[in-house]
Amino acid sequence: MNPIDMMVTDYNCEYLGLSRLCLMESAGKSLAEEVGKIAVYTFSKPVKVVIFTGSGGNGGDGFVAARYLLNRGYDVDIYMLKDNIRSTESKVNFEILQNMKPRLSRLKIYNLKTLDDINNTEVAKSQNSEFIIVDGLLGTGIKGKLQTNVKRAIEVINESNGIKISVDVPSGMNPLTGEVSDLAVVPDYTISFHKIKTGVRNAEEELVGGLVTADIGIPFEAEYFVNYGDFLRLKNRDSSSHKGNNGRLLIIGGSKDYSGAPAIAGMAAIGAGADLVYVATPEKAAAAIKSTSPDLIVKSLEGDKLSLSHAEEILEISEGVDAVLIGPGSGIDEDTSKLFNVLVTKIKKPIVLDADALKQVELKLIKNREDIILTPHIFEFKSFFNVHDDLKLDIDSYDFDKVDENITKFQQISRQIKGSVIVKGQYDLILSGTRFRINRSGNSGMTVGGTGDALAGICASLFAQDLSAFDSACLGVFINGCAGDEAYEVKGNGFSATDLVSHIGSVIKNGLC
Numbered sequence: 001m002n003p004i005d006m007m008v009t010d011y012n013c014e015y016l017g018l019s020r021l022c023l024m025e026s027a028g029k030s031l032a033e034e035v036g037k038i039a040v041y042t043f044s045k046p047v048k049v050v051i052f053t054g055s056g057g058n059g060g061d062g063f064v065a066a067r068y069l070l071n072r073g074y075d076v077d078i079y080m081l082k083d084n085i086r087s088t089e090s091k092v093n094f095e096i097l098q099n100m101k102p103r104l105s106r107l108k109i110y111n112l113k114t115l116d117d118i119n120n121t122e123v124a125k126s127q128n129s130e131f132i133i134v135d136g137l138l139g140t141g142i143k144g145k146l147q148t149n150v151k152r153a154i155e156v157i158n159e160s161n162g163i164k165i166s167v168d169v170p171s172g173m174n175p176l177t178g179e180v181s182d183l184a185v186v187p188d189y190t191i192s193f194h195k196i197k198t199g200v201r202n203a204e205e206e207l208v209g210g211l212v213t214a215d216i217g218i219p220f221e222a223e224y225f226v227n228y229g230d231f232l233r234l235k236n237r238d239s240s241s242h243k244g245n246n247g248r249l250l251i252i253g254g255s256k257d258y259s260g261a262p263a264i265a266g267m268a269a270i271g272a273g274a275d276l277v278y279v280a281t282p283e284k285a286a287a288a289i290k291s292t293s294p295d296l297i298v299k300s301l302e303g304d305k306l307s308l309s310h311a312e313e314i315l316e317i318s319e320g321v322d323a324v325l326i327g328p329g330s331g332i333d334e335d336t337s338k339l340f341n342v343l344v345t346k347i348k349k350p351i352v353l354d355a356d357a358l359k360q361v362e363l364k365l366i367k368n369r370e371d372i373i374l375t376p377h378i379f380e381f382k383s384f385f386n387v388h389d390d391l392k393l394d395i396d397s398y399d400f401d402k403v404d405e406n407i408t409k410f411q412q413i414s415r416q417i418k419g420s421v422i423v424k425g426q427y428d429l430i431l432s433g434t435r436f437r438i439n440r441s442g443n444s445g446m447t448v449g450g451t452g453d454a455l456a457g458i459c460a461s462l463f464a465q466d467l468s469a470f471d472s473a474c475l476g477v478f479i480n481g482c483a484g485d486e487a488y489e490v491k492g493n494g495f496s497a498t499d500l501v502s503h504i505g506s507v508i509k510n511g512l513c
Helices: 003-014 020-043 057-071 088-098 115-119 148-159 198-202 220-224 228-233 260-271 283-292 308-318 334-346 355-359 378-384 400-414 451-464 469-494 497-502 504-512
Strands: 048-053 076-080 107-111 131-136 163-167 189-193 210-214 248-252 276-282 297-301 323-326 351-353 372-374 420-423 428-432 435-439
Touching (some): 020 163, 048 057, 057 088, 057 131, 088 107, 115 148, 220 435, 228 469, 228 504, 248 260, 260 451, 260 497, 260 504, 276 283, 276 308, 283 297, 297 308, 323 334, 351 451, 372 451, 400 435, 420 469, 428 469, 435 469, 451 469, 451 497, 497 504
Parallel strands (some): 048 076, 163 189, 189 210, 248 323, 276 297
Antiparallel strands (some): 428 435
């Protein structure tokens, strides 16, 4: 499992009512149980357990495990390399150990501040093999060279004769790739929680030892429901970045009758963080879009509809952007259809197809593209994929068989393409190959016109900010729904798409807190 996916799942558990403190308790208990099994298998008796901890969550798992191991009769030493514990849950569990005074259990805690402290530990000096070392030093945030004291601690662990157990990922190993850029613990066992990390699974067996996966009670729904944890996927902006560094987007849409749709999509894209938003639109719509907001860069195209004659101009603009949104307000027309089918063939940037583009782009032209998002409601979905039965999106149910059958049907159909598909409904279904997510944000007031244009703009904006198609689609529908929920709190069912757009920034700000 990708480490970011695991972090997202951990956070999203909270929105099901399962706190990360509960997850750490479960992880620590599972760790203690596995250590106990290994001890019995290897030594046939309780032995001393030495737990190395850092500042993150893996150290917290070690603090919890210490309590359970003490209750089983083990002597436990904790070697802390960091006293500035970052994880709130880890702090809570360390405080529990500190509160155990006067000490009635065989627990010792050592604060290893210097290299001499590390070199003078029992582990560094002893040739004894009858003890277990638990590596809870680093976890998932490995970048470049290790700090000197951490590197020395890893050397001491590797030089020890005891049984070595890493928590989740051997400290020093890249959890995504399995690569070791400096030095890593070489354990006899690696104990992963919920699912094995991608890097651990890909690494050579001698670098990770025996793999154990411990169930810590994370429900499937925490993986498959989109929620605030998904904001972890947004990249932090560089404080020295310049205009355009955080996403340039081109919107192709509008017609003599529809100027509002591309304008709403454009403003939503800006609200979702895109630096620059260009709108290529017929001159009949250009003036109205310009008057909507001076923040949009409007390219007026000759005529009252989008046509093949505009292809060269649009392709030239597309060269300077990071993503393209095609369709809002374009109308249905033979010339427009020809243009759209040429564009999806020639534009090599990530593309979002929305609204009228879904009715005019040929499936065969985009089926092999992974960098594409479709945003249909159920009728557009059935039309695009040529479905003729009474298919409905019906997943608001506690009936597993019913939900499973419905999602499976949509997966079978959407797998005709390699891109991502958002099926809009009471609960939105996001699909990509065998993957799917469900979005539950939003409300009945979002049946108002324009909210779909806002969704397309948000997804395209995230796409332009270098999120993948699937992640852009998932986070995009969640943001759109949350913005609708905030608008509903203010105006009830009488809110407009413009009202929704005005709340996008605050939703993202709150999500990043």
